[in-house]
Amino acid sequence: MLGNLNGWHLLIVLAVILLLFGAAKLPALAKSMGQSARVFRSEMKEMKRDDEAATPEVPRATESGTASSVTPEKRPSSDTSA
Template sequence: MLGNFQGWHLLIVLLVILLLFGAAKLPALAKSMGQSARVFKGEMKAMKEEDKPADAASSTTVESTSASAPRTDSASDHKP
């Protein structure tokens, strides 16, 4: 599909973008697109990091929950 895409096609696309957005708004548009891409990349990285500890934390949570369950001793049941 993009195999027939040549240099003059790119010039036409850039000209259409220039006409649509205007020369004054293009730097602001490029800056906002760059910031959006950076935020998206950071969020994806954070989601991957959250997934890794979550798997390990879920197994330790089950162990700590069963270990911290209240014990019932027969000596504590007797009233003085």
């Protein structure tokens, strides 16, 4: 979708932004955009760290293909006779 944009398109977009916001407000706008991007990146890193901490470590499989430290789950038997 945005792959067809070239240098002239970018120049026109920048000119429209300059006309809308004015030269005096552009530095403040750029600063707030930079701060927003910084906060977004830090939050994304925090979420990745939380996901890594919450994910349990999967035991490595041995050469025979079975995990050495994994025990089978104990399920109640489906036998209903008492």
